[in-house]
Amino acid sequence: MADIIQLLPDHVANQIAAGEVVQRPASVVKELLENAIDANASVIKLIIKDAGKTLVQVIDNGKGMSTTDARLSFERHATSKIRTADDLFHLNTKGFRGEALASIAAIAHVELKTKQENDEVGNSIVIEGSTIVSQEVVVTPKGTSISVKNLFFNIPARRNFLKSNTVELRHVFDEFHRVALAHPSISFAMYNNGSEAFNLPISNYRQRIVNIFGNKTNEKLVPVEEDTEVLKISGFVGKPEYAKKTRGEQYFFVNDRFIKSPYLNHAISSAFEGLLKSGNHPSYFLNLTVNPETIDINIHPTKTEIKFDDEHTLYALLRSAVKHSLGQFNIAPVLDFERDANLDTPYHFNNKETSTPVIEVDRSFNPFKESYASGKQTTSVKKQTSNNWDSLYVGLESKGTKTENDFSEVHFESEETTISAFADVNKIEQTKTTYQLHNKYIVSTIKSGMLVIDQHRAHQRILYEDFLKNLTIKEGVSQQLLFPLELHFSSQEIQIISQLQEDLEHTGFVFSNVSDETIEITGVPVSVPESEVSIILEQLISDVENEVPDTHFSATDLLAKSMAKSLAIKKGQSLLKDEQEHLVNKLFACKEPNVSPTNRTTFIIMSVDELDKKFI
Structure with missing residues (x-):
C-alpha cells in the first residue's frame, strides 16, 4: 500500500x-x-x-x-x-x-x-x-x-x-x-x-483607568492593596452602587498579563455578597503578582488563560483583600470587637447641642403622709395597708363581664369576604379567570383546556410590538422629567448612543445634551420609569456591541428588542388580578403572540384530554 x-x-x-x-x-x-x-x-x-x-x-x-x-x-x-x-x-x-x-x-x-x-x-x-x-x-x-x-x-x-x-x-x-x-x-x-x-500619557494606575473610562470613574474606585509571600495584590474595585448589568469593566492582570479566570472572578463576587442587586456585576481592575514558577502560561493559544499551582490560596487571599478594602473605606459594614458600643452616640442625638442637666427637688414631699400635692401633680396616692388588701379585688367580676362585652364589639379594618351559598355562580367564575403560579406563570382556562403563559416572555412580546410601532411611525409619546437626568458613559458608549439617538427619540426619549462623557435626558417614553433609564441604555449598548441578534437586523428592530428585554416584568414579580387579565388580553392582541422577540415560546395549551390521561 x-x-x-x-x-x-x-x-x-x-x-x-x-x-x-x-x-x-x-x-x-x-x-x-x-x-x-x-x-x-x-x-x-x-x-x-x-x-x-x-x-x-x-x-x-x-x-x-x-x-x-x-x-x-x-x-x-x-x-x-x-x-x-x-x-x-x-x-x-x-x-x-x-x-x-x-x-x-x-x-x-x-x-x-x-x-x-x-x-x-x-x-x-x-x-x-x-x-x-x-x-x-x-x-x-x-x-x-x-x-x-x-x-x-x-x-x-x-x-x-x-x-x-x-x-x-x-x-x-x-x-x-x-x-x-x-x-x-x-x-x-x-x-x-x-x-x-x-x-x-504616562501616568499611574488610577489615572490610566480614568483616562480610558472617563473622569466619572474616579469616584467609583476603591483601592485594594495586599502583600503576602504568595501573592501581591494591587488595584481597584468599583463601589457597589455603580455595579452594572454587564461584565464589561472586569480586568485581572497576572504579572502584567491580562487573563480570564472564572474561579478568581467568583472570589470577587463572593466578597461583594450582600452588597449587590441580583443580576449586577462589580467592576474591578486588579494586578496580581506571583512567582513565575507557580504559573503555566502555555496552556492557551491566546495566552488569556493560565494555570495556577495553588488556586485555593489565591482565591482566599483575593476574597479577603477585597472584603477588607470594602470595609476599610466604609463601603461595607464590618465587625470591630475592640469598639465599645456603649460609647457610640445614639442616632437621635446626632448634631444636637448639649444642654446642662437640671435637677428638680420636691421639697414639700413627705413620705409619711398618706397624700401630698406637689407642683402640678393632681393625682392622689393612697397608702395600701395589709388590712384592706381585699379591697383591691373589689369589682373584678363586673370588670370581667364588661371586658367580654367589649370584645364582642371589636371591628376589624378589613373583613374577609365570604360567598353566600345562594350567590350567582357565573359571577364567581368570572372573578377567577386567571391565576398566577409561583409568580412566574399566568394560568387561564379556555374552552379546550388550560392556558399557561410565561409572564416575562409575554410582556416582552407586547412591549416589542409597541416599541416597533412607535419607531416605525415615529410618534413615540414622551413624558417630561421634572429635573434633567444626567448619565455618564465612556467615549465608545457615547458614540453608540449617538448613532441610535434618532431612533431613541422616536420611542419617546428626549436628549438635551450629548457630550464626550455625559448625556442629559429631559424626557422618557411613557412606559419607562426614570430609574430604569440607565439600565435600558446599558443593555442597549451591550446588545449593539455584541451584535444581538445579528447584522441583518435593522437598528430599529434591535432597539425595540433591547428595550423590551429591559422593561419586561421579571419572573418572581407578583401581579394583581387586573394586571394578569390585561397581560393576557394584550398578548393575544399581538401579531405574533406565540413567541417572544427572541423566538422563545410564550405560552402552552394543555387540553382536557391531556389532563385526563394524567389521572389514568
Missing part, C-alpha cells in the same frame, strides 16, 4: 497555525502591541481602518531589529525570548512561542520597517501570504513600524465569518484597553479611521 502521510507545505502550516492565533483583527492588535512592549518601547501608536479589516498598524520607539532579525522574525517558532524548556517557567515577556508574525504574514499583506538606535538606516520587508515580495534598506526612525493590510485576503471563508465593523471595533478596543491598563508607564495612542480615539 502506498504511503499517504506527508509533510504540509510551510504556507499551509502557517495558515493552520493562523487559525488558532489570529481569529479576528483584535488578535493582530494584541500580538503587535505585545511585541512593541517586549521591545522596551515607551511610546506606542495604534492605527486602525475599517475595524482592522483594511489596516492594523503599530508604531513604537523600541530597540528595533537588525537585518537578520527582521527577516528571521517571520519564521515559525523563531523567538528571542526562550532558549530551553526551563525558560517557559521564568517568563517575563509577552510573546515567547514565535508564532504571531509568521501566522499574520500567512493571511495578510505585511510591511515591516525597523531600525536600531545605533544604525544609520533601517530595513523594510514586504510579505504577502508568507511570500517575501521585497527586502530593502530604508530611512526610518528608531523603533519598529509594522502594517497589516487586507486581513484574510487569501482565506475568503474566514473573512466572511467576521462580524460587522461595530462588533470588530469593540474587540479591538477591548484588546487595546487590556494592554494599556497593564502598562501605565507606557504612553499609548489610538487612531480609528483618521480620528484620535485615545491619547494616554
Whole structure:
C-alpha cells in the first residue's frame, strides 16, 4: 500500500497555525502591541481602518531589529525570548512561542520597517501570504513600524465569518484597553479611521483607568492593596452602587498579563455578597503578582488563560483583600470587637447641642403622709395597708363581664369576604379567570383546556410590538422629567448612543445634551420609569456591541428588542388580578403572540384530554 502521510507545505502550516492565533483583527492588535512592549518601547501608536479589516498598524520607539532579525522574525517558532524548556517557567515577556508574525504574514499583506538606535538606516520587508515580495534598506526612525493590510485576503471563508465593523471595533478596543491598563508607564495612542480615539500619557494606575473610562470613574474606585509571600495584590474595585448589568469593566492582570479566570472572578463576587442587586456585576481592575514558577502560561493559544499551582490560596487571599478594602473605606459594614458600643452616640442625638442637666427637688414631699400635692401633680396616692388588701379585688367580676362585652364589639379594618351559598355562580367564575403560579406563570382556562403563559416572555412580546410601532411611525409619546437626568458613559458608549439617538427619540426619549462623557435626558417614553433609564441604555449598548441578534437586523428592530428585554416584568414579580387579565388580553392582541422577540415560546395549551390521561 502506498504511503499517504506527508509533510504540509510551510504556507499551509502557517495558515493552520493562523487559525488558532489570529481569529479576528483584535488578535493582530494584541500580538503587535505585545511585541512593541517586549521591545522596551515607551511610546506606542495604534492605527486602525475599517475595524482592522483594511489596516492594523503599530508604531513604537523600541530597540528595533537588525537585518537578520527582521527577516528571521517571520519564521515559525523563531523567538528571542526562550532558549530551553526551563525558560517557559521564568517568563517575563509577552510573546515567547514565535508564532504571531509568521501566522499574520500567512493571511495578510505585511510591511515591516525597523531600525536600531545605533544604525544609520533601517530595513523594510514586504510579505504577502508568507511570500517575501521585497527586502530593502530604508530611512526610518528608531523603533519598529509594522502594517497589516487586507486581513484574510487569501482565506475568503474566514473573512466572511467576521462580524460587522461595530462588533470588530469593540474587540479591538477591548484588546487595546487590556494592554494599556497593564502598562501605565507606557504612553499609548489610538487612531480609528483618521480620528484620535485615545491619547494616554504616562501616568499611574488610577489615572490610566480614568483616562480610558472617563473622569466619572474616579469616584467609583476603591483601592485594594495586599502583600503576602504568595501573592501581591494591587488595584481597584468599583463601589457597589455603580455595579452594572454587564461584565464589561472586569480586568485581572497576572504579572502584567491580562487573563480570564472564572474561579478568581467568583472570589470577587463572593466578597461583594450582600452588597449587590441580583443580576449586577462589580467592576474591578486588579494586578496580581506571583512567582513565575507557580504559573503555566502555555496552556492557551491566546495566552488569556493560565494555570495556577495553588488556586485555593489565591482565591482566599483575593476574597479577603477585597472584603477588607470594602470595609476599610466604609463601603461595607464590618465587625470591630475592640469598639465599645456603649460609647457610640445614639442616632437621635446626632448634631444636637448639649444642654446642662437640671435637677428638680420636691421639697414639700413627705413620705409619711398618706397624700401630698406637689407642683402640678393632681393625682392622689393612697397608702395600701395589709388590712384592706381585699379591697383591691373589689369589682373584678363586673370588670370581667364588661371586658367580654367589649370584645364582642371589636371591628376589624378589613373583613374577609365570604360567598353566600345562594350567590350567582357565573359571577364567581368570572372573578377567577386567571391565576398566577409561583409568580412566574399566568394560568387561564379556555374552552379546550388550560392556558399557561410565561409572564416575562409575554410582556416582552407586547412591549416589542409597541416599541416597533412607535419607531416605525415615529410618534413615540414622551413624558417630561421634572429635573434633567444626567448619565455618564465612556467615549465608545457615547458614540453608540449617538448613532441610535434618532431612533431613541422616536420611542419617546428626549436628549438635551450629548457630550464626550455625559448625556442629559429631559424626557422618557411613557412606559419607562426614570430609574430604569440607565439600565435600558446599558443593555442597549451591550446588545449593539455584541451584535444581538445579528447584522441583518435593522437598528430599529434591535432597539425595540433591547428595550423590551429591559422593561419586561421579571419572573418572581407578583401581579394583581387586573394586571394578569390585561397581560393576557394584550398578548393575544399581538401579531405574533406565540413567541417572544427572541423566538422563545410564550405560552402552552394543555387540553382536557391531556389532563385526563394524567389521572389514568
